[in-house]
Structures are given as structure tokens and as C-alpha cells.
Amino acid sequence: MLSTLKRMPSAAPVPEPAAPHAAASTPPLASRLAHVASSPVREILALTARPEVISFAGGLPAPELFDTAGIKAAYEAVLTDTPHSALQYSTTEGDPSLREAVAARLTTRGLATASDDLLVTTGSQQALTLLATALLEPGSVVLVEDPCYLAALQCFGFAGARVVPVPTDEDGIIPEALDEIAAREKPALLYVVPTFQNPTGRTLPLARRTAVAEAAARHGFWIAEDDPYGEFRFDGEPVPLIAGLPAAADRTALLGSFSKVMAPGLRLGFLRAPAVLRRACVIAKQAADLHTSTVDQAAVARYLRDRDLDAHVAGMRAAYRARRDAMLDGLPAALPEGSCWNRPEGGMFVWATLPEGHDATALLPVAVGHNVAYVPGAPFFSGTPDPASLRLSFTTHTPDEIAEGLRRLAKIFA
The missing domain is CATH 3.40.640.10 (Type I PLP-dependent aspartate aminotransferase-like (Major domain))
Structure with a gap:
């Protein structure tokens, strides 16, 4: 028996655990993505989703007017x-x-x-x-x-x-x-x-x-x-x-x-x-x-x-006209002296420019702090941006809500 045991081969050595492979780097995305930024408007809409915010930021149709x-x-x-x-x-x-x-x-x-x-x-x-x-x-x-x-x-x-x-x-x-x-x-x-x-x-x-x-x-x-x-x-x-x-x-x-x-x-x-x-x-x-x-x-x-889509659009048009007028009526008291804005004949937006030295992007967090929002104009420019410009959408809120939103907007310039 002893001689038999001596003739048995010795046990093979236990191998060391293999070192884990280094994690491969994440495969690259297409290079075209490097030149395209996310939409500032979408980011602002997420920022202002709270119900207490009166937002003039989104170019959104009024949901209560949907048929x-x-x-x-x-x-x-x-x-x-x-x-x-x-x-x-x-x-x-x-x-x-x-x-x-x-x-x-x-x-x-x-x-x-x-x-x-x-x-x-x-x-x-x-x-x-x-x-x-x-x-x-x-x-x-x-x-x-x-x-x-x-x-x-x-x-x-x-x-x-x-x-x-x-x-x-x-x-x-x-x-x-x-x-x-x-x-x-x-x-x-x-x-x-x-x-x-x-x-x-x-x-x-x-x-x-x-x-x-x-x-x-x-x-x-x-x-x-x-x-x-x-x-x-x-x-x-x-x-x-x-x-x-x-x-x-x-x-x-x-x-x-x-x-x-x-x-x-x-x-x-x-x-x-x-x-x-x-x-x-x-x-x-x-x-x-x-x-x-x-x-x-x-x-x-x-x-x-x-259905009569033309009649439906006519009702929307009347509502939006009243909302545009409410915004135009309230802007003189809401924006600082020296500001200017246009009077659009239709659509959804008023374009405003603050006096020189004002930066609409820098002022946006202050406005959101007062529960009102707009879109700074600078991101819309592919040339030299105008930091004092801003876009105000008037379609999503009633005339009374627009008036209140503009009163809040005035506080950031007070």
C-alpha cells in the first residue's frame, strides 16, 4: 500500500485566480452629436413644470381649447x-x-x-x-x-x-x-x-x-x-x-x-x-x-x-387674440424703461428686447424664483446673439393669468 501511494503523482498546484480584465471603454457615439446641443426650451419647460409657475416659455397651444x-x-x-x-x-x-x-x-x-x-x-x-x-x-x-x-x-x-x-x-x-x-x-x-x-x-x-x-x-x-x-x-x-x-x-x-x-x-x-x-x-x-x-x-x-375645423380654429384664434392683447397691455409695466417689443399680427409669440446691459439668460433664474418664466433669446441666434432679447409665448394662459405673470415679471426689475 505504501509503495502504491508513493507511485501516485502529486496533486497539481491550484492556479492563482485570474486578474479581472480591465473594463473596455464605452464604445463611442457618432461624432455628429458633438456639434448638436440639447434644446434650451425643453430644459426650461422641465424647470418650470411646477403648477405655481406662470410660464411664457413654451410655444404650446392651449390644452383647454383642444376639441x-x-x-x-x-x-x-x-x-x-x-x-x-x-x-x-x-x-x-x-x-x-x-x-x-x-x-x-x-x-x-x-x-x-x-x-x-x-x-x-x-x-x-x-x-x-x-x-x-x-x-x-x-x-x-x-x-x-x-x-x-x-x-x-x-x-x-x-x-x-x-x-x-x-x-x-x-x-x-x-x-x-x-x-x-x-x-x-x-x-x-x-x-x-x-x-x-x-x-x-x-x-x-x-x-x-x-x-x-x-x-x-x-x-x-x-x-x-x-x-x-x-x-x-x-x-x-x-x-x-x-x-x-x-x-x-x-x-x-x-x-x-x-x-x-x-x-x-x-x-x-x-x-x-x-x-x-x-x-x-x-x-x-x-x-x-x-x-x-x-x-x-x-x-x-x-x-x-x-367636424368643422375652420370653426374650431376661429374659436382658438379669438382666444389667442385676447391673450396677445393682454400681454401687450401688460408689458409696459412689466419690463424696464427702454425695453421694446413687437406687435405680432398673429401666431404665438412676442419678441422683446431689454435695455442695454441686461442679460435675459442671467435673469431667468431670478424670474423662476418669482414663479414666472420666459425663454432667453440668445439660443435662437446662429450668428452673434443678443443677450437682452427674450421670447414670450401668450397662448397657454388666460388673460388674467398673463396679467399676473407680468406682475411677477416686473418684480425682477424692481
């Missing part, structure tokens, strides 16, 4: 009458009955449109993204109004475009500056909100719209005409859309939305564009989401068939 009953009835009708098709996949171009209704509404507004001219999108913001995909290469030049809608700047940043600001005045984009910059920069696209612009509320007069259209034809760039506010005119006469002007008809894409006239939660918009561009955007949309929600399209089409 909740009419929208509910439209969904119920669709899910009762045509549930299988309403819940099925659909074509990328969009619900034919919805496109026919949108085409009729645009034609009534003076822009002759056929249903085949339209692509239904998931909000007009998607329409802008599709245009950027179809038209812009990395390094392409995009001209914008200065100041400009923030989400458009984000969209062009993600596309890798080089954004070049065009100066504006109280009537919007300055045609002479546009012509000079376009000749120098050779842009692929001009983005413009010519009617009740965001953030300034300004409206581009017809003579300037014509000059913009002629510049596009002369210098060979596309125009993206964004029109989310055009149906909210309180004063003055309507101005024709750029898309309807002969010089630009073959190179203008019109962006529209149901967010302001019905409800933003629907996320339903449309793109009207020349055939070659529209086809490119259809392909881009197929890659993005195949098609916009079938049931939402069907419900809005049913709403437009069964």
Missing part, C-alpha cells in the same frame, strides 16, 4: 367602422383621404394643391428631417433667419450642414443680405418661417417673399417654408405663401402641421414639395419609420370629414 370630444368621436368612428385598415400597415405617402382633405385646405388658402403633391409625416419636424436627408451633404450650407427656430438648428446640425445666418429686421429676413450671402456661400437650402415666425412673431411682407423666391431661382437653392402658425392671423390681410409664387414654385417645400390647430400629441404633419424632392423624401421616410401612424391619420381624416 377633445371631437377627436375622441373621430377615433371611435374609425375603430368602429374600419378597424382592420386603421390598425394595419399603410403606404408611406399617407392616407389618401387625409391627403385629399389637406390639399383642399391648402387650395382654399390660395395654394393650388393636389393630394399627390403631399407626403404625410410624423409632425412637421419629421418633414424637416426628411428634407435635410434628401438635400444636404456633410458641409452643405443652409441659410437661416437670425434668430431662427431652435429645432431646425438641431436638425441641420445632425445633418452635418454648415448653418449660415441671414440678418433680419422688424419685417423679417433682409433680401439684400440674403442675395449677397447666397452669392458668396452657394447654399443648398434656405429655411424660413415667413408667417408669425418662431421666435420673433414677425411676418415677411409680400415684396420680401417675392425677393426670396427670386433669389432662390437666381442662386439655385431650395426653400423650406415652415408654416405652423399661418392659420392664427388676428390682424391684417393674409400674405401668399412663398410656395405659391411663380419664381419659387419648382424649388419650395412647404411644411405644415396639425399640432397647433388640433393637438400636438397627434404628431401629424405634412410636406408639400415638387415631385422630384417628394419622391426622395418618400424613400427617406421609408428608412425612418415606414409610414406615419395609420390610425392617427384615419382619425384626423374622419375629424376633417365630420
Whole structure:
């Protein structure tokens, strides 16, 4: 037995525990993200979500003015009458009955449109993204109004475009500056909100719209005409859309939305564009989401068939006019001497400028401390920002609430 034990091999040594591998670094994100900031407006909305804050910050439609009953009835009708098709996949171009209704509404507004001219999108913001995909290469030049809608700047940043600001005045984009910059920069696209612009509320007069259209034809760039506010005119006469002007008809894409006239939660918009561009955007949309929600399209089409959207918009327009007037009435006492502001003929915003030496961004935390908020104007500029500027939205609160909010605003300058 002993000899047997001696012949047995000795036990193998127990190996040392292996040292843990060093954690691999997190895989990188796309470099394009380094050049796109988050939206200051969204951050301010989160900051001012407390119910005691009267916020003039968000460009939000008034929720109490939504036709909740009419929208509910439209969904119920669709899910009762045509549930299988309403819940099925659909074509990328969009619900034919919805496109026919949108085409009729645009034609009534003076822009002759056929249903085949339209692509239904998931909000007009998607329409802008599709245009950027179809038209812009990395390094392409995009001209914008200065100041400009923030989400458009984000969209062009993600596309890798080089954004070049065009100066504006109280009537919007300055045609002479546009012509000079376009000749120098050779842009692929001009983005413009010519009617009740965001953030300034300004409206581009017809003579300037014509000059913009002629510049596009002369210098060979596309125009993206964004029109989310055009149906909210309180004063003055309507101005024709750029898309309807002969010089630009073959190179203008019109962006529209149901967010302001019905409800933003629907996320339903449309793109009207020349055939070659529209086809490119259809392909881009197929890659993005195949098609916009079938049931939402069907419900809005049913709403437009069964309800009077024009009458509903007229009621909203009257309410917003009263709210605009309440804001304009209260601003002289709310802002310090030497301030100035415009009187928009419609839309959702008043653009104000404080006296020299005031910084609207630095003052915002003080305002929030008094339970009132606004959006500083500086982030809207892609050129040299104006630190004294601010945007005030008047749509979300009643005239009495606006008056109280402006009294609170006055305290930060006392």
C-alpha cells in the first residue's frame, strides 16, 4: 500500500485566480452629436413644470381649447367602422383621404394643391428631417433667419450642414443680405418661417417673399417654408405663401402641421414639395419609420370629414387674440424703461428686447424664483446673439393669468 501511494503523482498546484480584465471603454457615439446641443426650451419647460409657475416659455397651444370630444368621436368612428385598415400597415405617402382633405385646405388658402403633391409625416419636424436627408451633404450650407427656430438648428446640425445666418429686421429676413450671402456661400437650402415666425412673431411682407423666391431661382437653392402658425392671423390681410409664387414654385417645400390647430400629441404633419424632392423624401421616410401612424391619420381624416375645423380654429384664434392683447397691455409695466417689443399680427409669440446691459439668460433664474418664466433669446441666434432679447409665448394662459405673470415679471426689475 505504501509503495502504491508513493507511485501516485502529486496533486497539481491550484492556479492563482485570474486578474479581472480591465473594463473596455464605452464604445463611442457618432461624432455628429458633438456639434448638436440639447434644446434650451425643453430644459426650461422641465424647470418650470411646477403648477405655481406662470410660464411664457413654451410655444404650446392651449390644452383647454383642444376639441377633445371631437377627436375622441373621430377615433371611435374609425375603430368602429374600419378597424382592420386603421390598425394595419399603410403606404408611406399617407392616407389618401387625409391627403385629399389637406390639399383642399391648402387650395382654399390660395395654394393650388393636389393630394399627390403631399407626403404625410410624423409632425412637421419629421418633414424637416426628411428634407435635410434628401438635400444636404456633410458641409452643405443652409441659410437661416437670425434668430431662427431652435429645432431646425438641431436638425441641420445632425445633418452635418454648415448653418449660415441671414440678418433680419422688424419685417423679417433682409433680401439684400440674403442675395449677397447666397452669392458668396452657394447654399443648398434656405429655411424660413415667413408667417408669425418662431421666435420673433414677425411676418415677411409680400415684396420680401417675392425677393426670396427670386433669389432662390437666381442662386439655385431650395426653400423650406415652415408654416405652423399661418392659420392664427388676428390682424391684417393674409400674405401668399412663398410656395405659391411663380419664381419659387419648382424649388419650395412647404411644411405644415396639425399640432397647433388640433393637438400636438397627434404628431401629424405634412410636406408639400415638387415631385422630384417628394419622391426622395418618400424613400427617406421609408428608412425612418415606414409610414406615419395609420390610425392617427384615419382619425384626423374622419375629424376633417365630420367636424368643422375652420370653426374650431376661429374659436382658438379669438382666444389667442385676447391673450396677445393682454400681454401687450401688460408689458409696459412689466419690463424696464427702454425695453421694446413687437406687435405680432398673429401666431404665438412676442419678441422683446431689454435695455442695454441686461442679460435675459442671467435673469431667468431670478424670474423662476418669482414663479414666472420666459425663454432667453440668445439660443435662437446662429450668428452673434443678443443677450437682452427674450421670447414670450401668450397662448397657454388666460388673460388674467398673463396679467399676473407680468406682475411677477416686473418684480425682477424692481
